Amino acid sequence: MSQARLAPGVMPGRLTPQEIAANFVDVAPPLTDHEARVAADRCYFCHDAPCIAACPTGIDIPLFIRQIATGTPDAAAMTIFHANIFGGMCARVCPTETLCEGACVRMEAEGDPVEIGALQRYATDGLMAQGDHPFRRAAPTGRRIAVVGAGPAGLSCAHRLAAKGHDVVIYEARPKPGGLNEYGIASYKAVDGFAQAEVDWLLGIGGIELRHDHRLGRDITLDALRAEYDAVFLGMGLGGVNALRTEGEDRGNVLDAVSFIRDLRQASDLTTLPVGRDVVVIGGGMTAVDAAVQARLLGAENVTIVYRRDRSQMGASLHEQDHATSSGVRIVCNAAPVGLHGNGSVAEVEFAYTATDPDGGLHLTGDRFRLRADQVFRAIGQRLDGVPEALALDGGKIGVAGPGRTSIPGVWAGGDCAAGGDDLTVTAVAQGRDAAEDIHLRLSNDRK
Template sequence: MSQARLSPGVVPGRLTPDALAANFRDVAPPLDRHEAQVAADRCYFCHDAPCITACPTSIDSPLFIRQIATGTPDAAARTILDANILGGMCARVCPTENLCEGACVRETAEGKPVQIGALQRYATDGLMAKGVHPFTRAAATGRRVAVVGAGPAGLACAHRLAMKGHDVVIFEAREKPGGLNEYGIASYKAVDDFAQAEVDWLLKIGGIEIRHGQRLGDTLTLDALRAEYDAVFLGMGLGGVNALRAEGEDRQHVLDAVSFIRDLRQSRDLTTLPVGRDVVVIGGGMTAVDAAVQARLLGAENVTIVYRRGQDRMSASRHEQDHATASGVRIICNAAPVAVHGNGAVTEIEFAYTEDGPSGLVLTEQRFRLRADQVFRAIGQRLDGAPEGLALEGGKIAVEGPGRTSIPGVWAGGDCALGGDDLTVTAVAEGRDAAEDIDARLAGRAIDSAA
């Protein structure tokens, strides 16, 4: 964006390069060997451990922590990656406080869980740093599978299929693989280009080709893929961004948070990124928090998240909410936008307080305004351009069991498919499980549809 098009309050270079580098450093530095040993020694190694059940990919946390405790971290990494091939990224971005660590017996007894996420990162990072790929391909089957989307679901599906001897072609619309991991999470959660390093490492299994600039409905059709390949997996995520549906939302500097996070993640010079002095983010999920915190780190003076329901209804974890407030972000709940004011560019945004009534959320007559020179929408995404013939439910692809769609030979998983909770770890689980079902079908083995 050129300087001439910026409003007086939205400018690049609010902070010095040194200040930006400090702000965007690793938010959770890795454990060293001694710290990992101390953390691992706190595990009770529970039988029927609740942390395993709480993990969407069912990583055997007690086993891998015991392996760290006994001085075999590479074996620990193998245990993790066997369940979750993107275990390195998930160790960085999973809301562990709601999943494995939230279910930890130490959390229940003492209010301080075992550092499962940090230990997972310690093990997987150590193995990846050696350039070691712990899995080998089975004998070639001669079968070919098309995967649409190189995000977490597509990558997990492709790796598991390749490991079983199938040849996989991933069709990716963007110039880089990784999906949400590359384009959609806060920069301080995955520094040093980790998302691409993890993809490069994953591809060492062999048998996976990625073709970029390939978008379903544009350069690709589902019918053509079904005709050429033995199976198809759809993992293209959600491309559309929901509108505010508020008067004046087309004013300048009312943007979607997804694009803001994407541009920040791809920037090689943070001093070139324009940010407002008074920033308002609409939404209550992880995207809203990531956008708000990063606006603050770029130098915005006042950043406010506004969410239409109570704070306990925010989909962002309490840990993420606390991180936002600790970063200087204000959170206002029970308010919805009704109008964006300004002369060309936004200057204020008007809200109505909300109440939950018998028929759902209603706007009250009580109004207030917030000064804003930049507004980010983070109110969810939608599936655009779903192929004809696919059954949809709730705006997503309807699936049964391990990702089976209404079209024979076509599976789906990740954010584009119904179910799950829009987390990287859930997408990995869905891609992995679909791959197991695809392999069973290609091999002529029956598998329960509810598995």
């Protein structure tokens, strides 16, 4: 990263187009055929494979790796897609180090797991590149289901329902489908427009209609959907961003990290995005890391993540934390913001060190410090907005029982908007899929 051209203040064009292009290449390039066969040969093909139990979608991992090892990667891809229609994106963004690879027997034997994520990408990319959608719809049932939200949960639900012969209409508030995959992950994790290509491929099954610029509570109501459709699935994610509730939060250049990542993902020219010289990101999850690393890749000279608890409690995985630090991001733990200072725009953030109470709570100590900051990103979580009052909530999210059943008959929910998840793409996919199976079962029983 060139340092000579960096200047103070929030500004675009800190790096040349060539430097930007070099910074935002694929963070994990795909395996070659030879590399995939070598990686597959390391699998023990465990009978009671712990990697399957660790996968929220329950992919038969030993089976698909054996299929790669025996020269049938397309069959491996179908094994993956039957369980997880977003196998391509999940291969790129899943925290495999804490899921399937973290449970790999090779970890105990050698400390080096089978490259499950890379092998999954190898198989799924190969089949998707052939163009034609590999699934075919069952005979039409005449049933119609409304899905609110074209994110991983909603699209997963829609695909499974369409495969069973139902007609699905997806209502999406934004101009593009994809949800978190399109708007909320770091650009270097899914390069070359993969998120939209994957959605286009998924929609190739047919029977799914997308209606954009339809927000629940503004353009459509739950009561109207229930009256028009045989079932409703809610998968609209989390629309609100939590505030710091700190003095000076309204100063200029204090932004939410979600919007920063969204704008970066949608920008056709990254050199037009303004970024500060001294950037502070407040939070400890994947969003905080994605915002911090990308600010650094855009040319920020000093980028610091500040998290209120210790590093072991950060929502971002150790792998993501290490990626941040290797990208030049500093991580400061056990500190919380108590003031944002400056004349109009932010210039400094004041923090107090925190201490943990016996009950696990936190309190601020009298030990304080300040960080210079001309740009601050909030990454302290999102909240659910615009939910009908009739829906029972659980911890600020839609309460669900079993495979996504809400408190209202005929209405299911899944993904980040529903209680009990862990805000991962793979979990949202599993919840959408399982809700679709339950919806199909309910509609099939209604016919009897």
